[in-house]
Amino acid sequence: xxxxxxxxxxxxxxxxxxxxxxxxxxxxxxxxxxxxxxxxxxxxxxxxxxxxxxxxxxxxxxxxxxxxxxxxxxxxxxxxxxxxxxxxxxxxxxxxxxxxxxxxxxxxxxxxxxxxxxxxxxxxxxxxxxxxxxxxxxxxxxxxxxxxxxxxxxxxxxxxxxxxxxxxxxxxxxxxxxxxxxxxxxxxxxxxxxxxxxxxxxxxxxxxxxxxxxxxxxxxxxxxxxxxxxxxxxxxxxxxxxxxxxxxxxxxxxxxxxxxxxxxxxxxxxxxxxxxxxxxxxxxxxxxxxxxxxxxxxxxxxxxxxxxxxxxxxxxxxxxxxxxxxxxxxxxxxxxxxxxxxxxxxxxxxxxxxxxxxxxxxxxxxxxxxxxxxxxxxxxxxxxxxxxxxxx
Amino acid sequence: xxxxxxxxxxxxxxxxxxxxxxxxxxxxxxxxxxxxxxxxxxxxxxxxxxxxxxxxxxxxxxxxxxxxxxxxxxxxxxxxxxxxxxxxxxxxxxxxxxxxxxxxxxxxxxxxxxxxxxxxxxxxxxxxxxxxxxxxxxxxxxxxxxxxxxxxxxxxxxxxxxxxxxxxxxxxxxxxxxxxxxxxxxxxxxxxxxxxxxxxxxxxxxxxxxxxxxxxxxxxxxxxxxxxxxxxxxxxxxxxxxxxxxxxxxxxxxxxxxxxxxxxxxxxxxxxxxxxxxxxxxxxxxxxxxxxxxxxxxxxxxxxxxxxxxxxxxxxxxxxxxxxxxxxx
Numbered sequence: 001x002x003x004x005x006x007x008x009x010x011x012x013x014x015x016x017x018x019x020x021x022x023x024x025x026x027x028x029x030x031x032x033x034x035x036x037x038x039x040x041x042x043x044x045x046x047x048x049x050x051x052x053x054x055x056x057x058x059x060x061x062x063x064x065x066x067x068x069x070x071x072x073x074x075x076x077x078x079x080x081x082x083x084x085x086x087x088x089x090x091x092x093x094x095x096x097x098x099x100x101x102x103x104x105x106x107x108x109x110x111x112x113x114x115x116x117x118x119x120x121x122x123x124x125x126x127x128x129x130x131x132x133x134x135x136x137x138x139x140x141x142x143x144x145x146x147x148x149x150x151x152x153x154x155x156x157x158x159x160x161x162x163x164x165x166x167x168x169x170x171x172x173x174x175x176x177x178x179x180x181x182x183x184x185x186x187x188x189x190x191x192x193x194x195x196x197x198x199x200x201x202x203x204x205x206x207x208x209x210x211x212x213x214x215x216x217x218x219x220x221x222x223x224x225x226x227x228x229x230x231x232x233x234x235x236x237x238x239x240x241x242x243x244x245x246x247x248x249x250x251x252x253x254x255x256x257x258x259x260x261x262x263x264x265x266x267x268x269x270x271x272x273x274x275x276x277x278x279x280x281x282x283x284x285x286x287x288x289x290x291x292x293x294x295x296x297x298x299x300x301x302x303x304x305x306x307x308x309x310x311x312x313x314x315x316x317x318x319x320x321x322x323x324x325x326x327x328x329x330x331x332x333x334x335x336x337x338x339x340x341x342x343x344x345x346x347x348x349x350x351x352x353x354x355x356x357x358x359x360x361x362x363x364x365x366x367x368x369x370x371x372x373x374x375x376x377x378x379x380x381x382x383x384x385x386x387x388x389x390x391x392x
Numbered sequence: 393x394x395x396x397x398x399x400x401x402x403x404x405x406x407x408x409x410x411x412x413x414x415x416x417x418x419x420x421x422x423x424x425x426x427x428x429x430x431x432x433x434x435x436x437x438x439x440x441x442x443x444x445x446x447x448x449x450x451x452x453x454x455x456x457x458x459x460x461x462x463x464x465x466x467x468x469x470x471x472x473x474x475x476x477x478x479x480x481x482x483x484x485x486x487x488x489x490x491x492x493x494x495x496x497x498x499x500x501x502x503x504x505x506x507x508x509x510x511x512x513x514x515x516x517x518x519x520x521x522x523x524x525x526x527x528x529x530x531x532x533x534x535x536x537x538x539x540x541x542x543x544x545x546x547x548x549x550x551x552x553x554x555x556x557x558x559x560x561x562x563x564x565x566x567x568x569x570x571x572x573x574x575x576x577x578x579x580x581x582x583x584x585x586x587x588x589x590x591x592x593x594x595x596x597x598x599x600x601x602x603x604x605x606x607x608x609x610x611x612x613x614x615x616x617x618x619x620x621x622x623x624x625x626x627x628x629x630x631x632x633x634x635x636x637x638x639x640x641x642x643x644x645x646x647x648x649x650x651x652x653x654x655x656x657x658x659x660x661x662x663x664x665x666x667x668x669x670x671x672x673x674x675x676x677x678x679x680x681x682x683x684x685x686x687x688x689x690x691x692x693x694x695x696x697x698x699x700x701x702x703x704x705x706x707x708x709x710x711x712x713x714x715x716x717x718x719x720x721x
């Protein structure tokens with residue numbers, strides 16, 4: 001028994017190291033992760049480091065230079081690219097192509113491949129952070145954090161939070177495309193709160209700061225920034241990061257499936273709903289705020305139009321046979337089972353009535369549009385009320 | 393079914409499947425399937441697309457958990473003894489891609505590292521005709537070469553049993569024949585093979601025994617020749633088109649299972665004394681049956697006949713039932 005176990009463990013170590021080496025080789029052959037994860041942040045560092053004006057301390061940045069303020073952001077850019085783009089795309093791709101399924105049929109579990117891919121991205125992250133610190137300190141006079149422990153803790157927890165989020169994306173996204181969509185939809189706002197586009201301090205809004213502190217990239221920035229300033233990072237920031245790490249790791253472990261089919265059976269709709277909420281929030285909210293008015297019999301579109309014209313204020317424009325989706329040529333024409341109601345000077349707030357005829361009666365789906373939330377308490381609500389009063 | 397003198401008939405079976413059941417939501421994919429595979433044979437799991445073949449072998453390979461029933465492979469329980477089983481069972485999956493920029497030699501070496509006693513990678517690739525392709529990227533391989541690499545990965549652990557799923561789908565005729573020779577070679581080296589296919593000719597050519605599966609149920613089990621022989625009751629008769637009216641008469645006959653068009657001819661599948669029945673029926677309607685030829689029973693006929701028969705039993709319908717419809721395709 002013991003000899004069998006040691007033999008197994010020895011061969012498993014060999015299998016893992018070969019897998020990791022293979023993953024590294026593949027990353028070198030398709031180097032998008034290397035380029036965007038390592039080369040791009042390093043290039044930004046060099047650009048910002050060579051502009052003399054950015055190296056001067058500024059009052060608005062709390063007495064430090066823009067360059068110094070931007071170093072934690074660059075570290076986070078490395079982590080964000082690797083965790084939210086590189087890792088989920090690779091893993092979702094492996095599942096989609098059946099690589100994980102094939103591994104399941106060998107004595108080595110597919111978790112080995114997942115671990116190898118994770119190890120590779122963690123190694124790249126370490127290399128990226130090392131590169132930024134090395135080049136920054138060596139060439140551009142970056143002052144390294146005095147409290148190494150606090151800095152390392154911040155980096156480790158930032159890695160934990162962001163990679164847990166990335167693994168969660170890989171867990172629920174059945175295709176590379178979906179993984180990319182969700183990954184990018186998370187990347188852009190999180191990059192914003194890491195200060196990639198501009199330092200958040202220039203906004204100076206307490207609401208933005210509160211949102212930032214609750215998000216993994218904002219909390220990570222705070223922790224890293226504090227350690228560069230020579231303080232030990234705040235307990236709140238570290239707590240937020242640890243919380244994200246624990247919650248999203250647990251979710252990823254709970255949701256991960258090796259096989260696309262099994263993923264679909266377990267929670268096929270979840271990823272699509274999340275992807276839609278992240279990539280098309282307007283349409284998602286509008287769908288979620290759609291209400292149905294059930295009416296007996298089957299009133300014609302003309303009758304419904306008339307009921308609407310009579311029931312809504314005269315400043316509302318009722319347009320039968322139109323959908324509220326705008327196109328370049330104006331409002332989109334639709335079948336006779338659609339009626340659009342517009343309000344406001346430019347017709348920005350709108351509602352759409354979709355007539356769905358069934359056996360037991362007719363459903364009128366009232367969808368708010370323009371600004372769906374405002375429309376829901378304005379024009380869409382008035383439309384729903386008018387329909388109910390006249391037809392129910 | 394009848395027992396037959398096949399290889400390993402006396403030895404204990406390497407795979408036993410008993411009353412296997414697997415549902416996806418409301419859809420029953422596999423419904424009470426039982427069979428056993430003997431050591432050293434090529435066992436075919438045969439059926440149309442979506443019949444439940446892949447689900448069956450996925451349960452055998454431990455990729456899926458059965459809802460009910462029992463599966464034993466080499467005396468092991470596929471889910472519990474996953475590691476041990478996969479040392480001894482090689483699986484070639486349907487549509488299993490690999491990273492595009494992985495080289496043939498690298499992937500074989502990598503998969504060899506997963507096993508305790510791997511085969512010699514160079515010899516294996518040589519034997520599968522991939523010796524010259526060791527340095528090629530996976531994406532640069534042709535369809536046939538990808539399939540052969542897939543077989544190589546199923547055999548790299550020197551398995552006692554190999555499951556090969558839809559091996560020749562998408563291959564050109566020459567590549568298919570080459571793959572067939574290859575599989576026979578593997579069997580001759582002592583590996584028991586479970587071959588999943590929807591090609592009747594493939595099963596007829598390669599398999600020692602086949603299990604016919606349709607709509608998740610086991611229709612028949614036995615030697616291909618035996619099953620084809622049983623289907624002698626199900627015959628095919630080819631005749632010159634007797635016109636619209638003649639066809640309607642043929643379709644309405646109780647013995648007729650299906651009528652299909654083949655150029656200017658129609659091919660009638662059915663049971664009983666088919667030729668006499670057809671000619672008489674047409675004659676009574678004042679029509680002449682021209683150019684009547686009977687065709688010998690093949691595994692495909694047996695399959696169609698069996699599907700039609702069970703379809704009749706299940707839906708209780710005649711020629712308009714779904715089974716007859718598919719059989720007539």
